[in-house]
Amino acid sequence: MSDFNVEDYSDVTLSPLTSDVENELCKIMYTEEYKQLMGIAFTLMKQDEFSDRAFQLTSKIIDIAPAFYTIWNYRYKILDDKVTSCRENDDARINLLNDELDWLDEVTLNNPKNYQIWSYRQSLLTNLHPSPSIKRELPILQLMIDDDSKNYHVWSYRKWCIIFFKITDFNKELEYTNSLIDSDIYNNSAWNHRMFIFKSINQSEKLDQSIINGEVDYIKGKIETVPQNISPWNYLRGFLHNFCHETTAVSDLIPFAEKFVNIEEIQNQQLPDIESSYALEFLAEAFSLDDSTKQRAVECYKGLATKYDPIRENLWNHKIELLK
Amino acid sequence: MAQKRVNMSLEDNLTKHVKFLQFHLSLLPSRYESYEVNKFAIVFYAIVSLSVIYQDVSEKYQSNLGWVRSHYTSYQVEESRKKISGFVGSLSAIVPDVISITLPNTLFGLLTLTTLHDREFFEKILDTESLCNFVGKCQLTDGSFVSFLDYKDGSPSAVDSHDLRFCYIAVAILYIAGCRSEKDFNKYINVDNLLKFIKSQECDFGGFGQYGEPHAGYTSCALSTLALLQKNETLTTDFKENTIEWLLQRQLSKLGCQKCQESNEYYDENDHGGFQGRENKYADTCYAFWCLNSLQILRKDWKKLCNADLTKKYILKRTQCTLTGGFSKNDADDADIYHTCLGFAALELIEGNFNGVLCITKDSTEQMGL
Ligand SMILES: [Zn+2]
Numbered sequence: 182m183s184d185f186n187v188e189d190y191s192d193v194t195l196s197p198l199t200s201d202v203e204n205e206l207c208k209i210m211y212t213e214e215y216k217q218l219m220g221i222a223f224t225l226m227k228q229d230e231f232s233d234r235a236f237q238l239t240s241k242i243i244d245i246a247p248a249f250y251t252i253w254n255y256r257y258k259i260l261d262d263k264v265t266s267c268r269e270n271d272d273a274r275i276n277l278l279n280d281e282l283d284w285l286d287e288v289t290l291n292n293p294k295n296y297q298i299w300s301y302r303q304s305l306l307t308n309l310h311p312s313p314s315i316k317r318e319l320p321i322l323q324l325m326i327d328d329d330s331k332n333y334h335v336w337s338y339r340k341w342c343i344i345f346f347k348i349t350d351f352n353k354e355l356e357y358t359n360s361l362i363d364s365d366i367y368n369n370s371a372w373n374h375r376m377f378i379f380k381s382i383n384q385s386e387k388l389d390q391s392i393i394n395g396e397v398d399y400i401k402g403k404i405e406t407v408p409q410n411i412s413p414w415n416y417l418r419g420f421l422h423n424f425c426h427e428t429t430a431v432s433d434l435i436p437f438a439e440k441f442v443n444i445e446e447i448q449n450q451q452l453p454d455i456e457s458s459y460a461l462e463f464l465a466e467a468f469s470l471d472d473s474t475k476q477r478a479v480e481c482y483k484g485l486a487t488k489y490d491p492i493r494e495n496l497w498n499h500k501i502e503l504l505k
Numbered sequence: 506m507a508q509k510r511v512n513m514s515l516e517d518n519l520t521k522h523v524k525f526l527q528f529h530l531s532l533l534p535s536r537y538e539s540y541e542v543n544k545f546a547i548v549f550y551a552i553v554s555l556s557v558i559y560q561d562v563s564e565k566y567q568s569n570l571g572w573v574r575s576h577y578t579s580y581q582v583e584e585s586r587k588k589i590s591g592f593v594g595s596l597s598a599i600v601p602d603v604i605s606i607t608l609p610n611t612l613f614g615l616l617t618l619t620t621l622h623d624r625e626f627f628e629k630i631l632d633t634e635s636l637c638n639f640v641g642k643c644q645l646t647d648g649s650f651v652s653f654l655d656y657k658d659g660s661p662s663a664v665d666s667h668d669l670r671f672c673y674i675a676v677a678i679l680y681i682a683g684c685r686s687e688k689d690f691n692k693y694i695n696v697d698n699l700l701k702f703i704k705s706q707e708c709d710f711g712g713f714g715q716y717g718e719p720h721a722g723y724t725s726c727a728l729s730t731l732a733l734l735q736k737n738e739t740l741t742t743d744f745k746e747n748t749i750e751w752l753l754q755r756q757l758s759k760l761g762c763q764k765c766q767e768s769n770e771y772y773d774e775n776d777h778g779g780f781q782g783r784e785n786k787y788a789d790t791c792y793a794f795w796c797l798n799s800l801q802i803l804r805k806d807w808k809k810l811c812n813a814d815l816t817k818k819y820i821l822k823r824t825q826c827t828l829t830g831g832f833s834k835n836d837a838d839d840a841d842i843y844h845t846c847l848g849f850a851a852l853e854l855i856e857g858n859f860n861g862v863l864c865i866t867k868d869s870t871e872q873m874g875l
Contacts (some may be wrong), residue, residue: 198597204569206530207548209537223600249542249655250665251598251605257664258657300666308663331786333720340716369784373718376709378824380717409765411754411784418710443699449653458762485761492758492778495810496750503746 185241187217189234195220196227214486218242226255231262240284251320253301259322264309272313278310279317286321293328301339306345315346330361336370340377349385352442354378366403390423396420397430408441408457418463431467438463447484448477458489465500475504507560515558515852518827522845523558525830526551529842545576549613550846556620557849563622570623576614577626579635580604582642582659589639589659590632592717594844607653607673608643611636615681620869621663627873633682640675641693650675664865669706669713672699674727677863680733681875690734700739703727711747721755721782724748725795728802729862737802749803752796753811755780757788775823775836778815789834790824790844793851798861801854813855820848 198216222242224233239256242249262282267273282305289298305312322342328391343354355378361371379396382388400420403413421430441460446453455461465481468474479501486497508519515522529551540547578599579590591606592614598605618626643650643661650671651661661667675694684690694710703713706727712719713727728748731737757763759774766772771785779788780796793816800807811868823846824832831840832848851857853866858872869875 196600202572202575202596204572206566206569206572207533207551208531209533209541209544210535211538211541212535215535215538215541218602219597223603226603227600228658246539246542248539248651250607250662251542251603253664254653254656254662258561258655296666297664301664304663331783333715333718333783336718365770367766367771367785369786370718373716377716379861407768409762410769415710415784422709455762456765490758490763491760492756492763492812492815493753495812496753499810 185237190221190238193221193224195344196223216243218245220256226251231259235259236263243288247288247295247297251298255298257301257304260305260326261309274309274311278305278313281305282317284316289321290324290328293325293332298333299334302338303341303345305497313346315342315348318342325359329370330365331370333370336374340374343377343381348381351378351382362403366407367412369412369415372416376416376423377421380423381426393424397434404441404457404460408460411459414457414459417465428470431463431470435464435467438467444477444481448480450480450483452488454482455489458485461485469504478504509560511719515821515825516692518825518830519558521827521830523555523830525840525845526554526842529606534633542598543593543610545592545594545610545613545617548573549617551844552617552620553865554846554849556869557853562620566621570618570621570626573617573621574623574626574630576610578606578629579632580606580659587638588632588635589654590635591639591640602657604654604656604659606639608640608650608671608678609652611639611679612681613672614677616865618778619873619875621680622869622872624873631682637679637682637684637693640678643671644673644694644699646698648672648702650694668715669703669723669726669730672703673730676730676733679695679753680863682739687734696734696736699730700734700736703730704739707744708751711744711749711751713736719751719783721752721780721792721795721799724752725799728799732802745803749800749810752800752803754784755782755792755796755813756816757781776819778812778817778819778837779823780816787835788819790820790832790851791834793820794847794854794861797851797854801861808855817852817855820851824848 187202195217198219218238218241222238225238236256236259237357239252239259242252242438263277264274267277275352285298285302292298322335325332348354358371358375358378361368377386380451397420399416400413403411421427441456443455444464447461461481461484465478465485468478468481482497482501486494490497529547529695552562552566559565575596576592577590578593579588582589591611593599593605594607594610642654642659643652645651645661645667650668651665651667651670652674653662653665654660655662679690679693686694690696705815706713706715706723708714708717708719713724714720731739757779759777762828764774769785771787773787776788780792781788782792782795797813797816800811804810820832823836824834825848826833829840831842831845833840834844850859850864854861858867860867863870863875
């Protein structure tokens with residue numbers, strides 16, 4: 182496909198852009214080029230022109246103003262029209278859509294924070310592409326995660342893909358989260374993705390005990406590496422809640438959590454230095470589950486309030502109130 | 506303009522803030538071009554910020570009302586013969602037969618006119634029926650909303666995302682248009698489906714987000730939506746407790762064990778007192794607002810639960826730009842208009858002068874009967 186050339190549009194009457202209104206606020210000095218492109222685009226839209234030149238025009242405008250929603254909509258309609266016109270030819274349709282994905286990859290790399298790109302992508306795969314494949318999606322996902330390993334939209338899109346493509350080889354996804362957690366153990370999105378995967382596995386077949394034990398060991402290892410890290414502690418709590426008999430599993434982990442906390446000294450209100458406030462919080466919750474250990478929970482919360490996490494003093498005191 | 510009783514600590518920099526805000530309402534260089542279609546966001550952020558500082562913003566900008574109102578436009582949607590109306594983000598997007606109104610621009614427009622106390626617009630110009638029809642047309646079968654329609658046939662746009670932000674914006678517009686009871690809302694949207702969608706965004710241990718990862722922005726949108734619908738009771742007590750705790754855990758600290766995070770790239774002891782949007786992320790001005798707004802919806806006595814004084818200090822000392830005016834995301838960035846507005850909003854929420862659910866001052870909501 183040839184590049185954008187403004188001479189291709191010389192026959193188009195420009196739709197005038199309203200401007201120079203009295204007492205305008207926030208007046209943006211748009212360039213002549215911007216005015217011209219928008220003027221052409223609105224005219225073509227009104228005329229329902231779904232041509233190649235209209236398609237090229239949308240690329241050009243998205244380049245300048247990627248947040249301009251109507252243009253994305255226009256582009257989609259042109260593409261839809263092209264797809265319909267080669268209804269009988271699967272290869273042609275596949276090529277068309279793959280070219281579009283190539284183009285979209287470029288736009289994505291240039292606009293990492295724009296969210297329009299992901300919903301546009303979803304509609305291409307859902308409504309237009311004859312044979313979408315997750316293989317085609319992985320490279321861009323990888324590049325985007327390399328660029329920002331906590332990009333919320335990218336992680337959401339990855340999870341959307343797993344559902345959309347009905348992925349069943351979950352081991353690959355688990356390995357993927359492993360590698361990200363290895364490079365940044367604090368990456369909460371990676372931990373969250375892991376939970377999403379286990380929930381997906383559990384939906385197709387109940388998790389078996391050896392997998393559960395293996396995962397608990399995995400979490401323990403990560404906590405031992407960095408005890409003061411909220412992500413694996415939250416993940417542990419979630420994992421026990423979702424896949425285990427929660428109260429038993431939590432009690433079983435008391436000795437593990439006590440490794441990071443000198444619990445007896447805390448019970449005697451001596452407040453020694455400890456390695457992790459999250460371990461102490463875990464213990465407080467574990468002790469709260471049983472009436473006989475409630476007083477122990479109170480002492481843990483007191484420790485959090487006075488020494489280990491004093492910014493949340495009010496929360497910890499509130500927890501003590503709830504125990505009464 | 507007559508100055509208000511502002512936060513004492515803002516006093517020194519007030520002139521600079523005003524200059525920063527007025528710059529955004531004046532002639533902007535062409536590098537702002539890509540914001541053109543969503544220009545109303547800039548107008549809203551600047552006007553709301555100014556309304557925090559001044560008593561009489563509405564008088565000062567009286568002469569601009571005509572310009573603001575001219576963004577309100579309506580269309581006849583062929584198949585349903587229903588009229589729809591709303592705001593475009595820029596006059597350059599008003600072209601006959603091309604539907605280009607959006608939910609966000611519409612909310613920003615309505616809130617700007619509310620802040621400017623434009624009674625005439627609400628009484629004589631606004632057509633609430635077609636406005637609410639527009640909102641209704643943006644709802645999908647799963648209960649969520651997209652932010653704009655297909656420019657031609659007026660169906661929900663196939664290329665837009667649908668998430669809690671747009672749910673909030675949709676419901677806020679209906680609220681401003683006068684919907685109060687469930688019956689009022691149900692006239693235009695399917696409330697049950699919306700509630701189901703919101704429920705589907707609940708995370709395991711509190712907070713709302715996509716696919717189970719809680720996010721303070723989405724949490725604020727979900728809770729504000731429920732507040733406007735008066736449906737907070739649909740949340741379970743456990744979920745509320747968990748959400749309160751999740752929100753409180755977003756306040757960053759350098760005290761106690763929290764300082765043992767040398768290897769955490771996203772730990773910065775200067776973030777002390779600020780709020781983050783997710784676990785293990787830096788503090789950011791806007792999340793102070795999203796978190797505190799969520800908290801105040803869940804608990805009347807929210808100030809007794811968090812440490813708002815430290816948040817105030819964080820915003821004033823760390824993200825307030827004393828050189829240029831305005832507030833930044835965090836101290837690594839320049840001030841921008843979005844974080845400036847949410848910085849003011851967070852400070853005013855703490856002072857008790859702000860309606861966080863609608864994101865405008867209490868003065869404005871009271872004056873305009875909202
Ligand atoms: Zn922010």
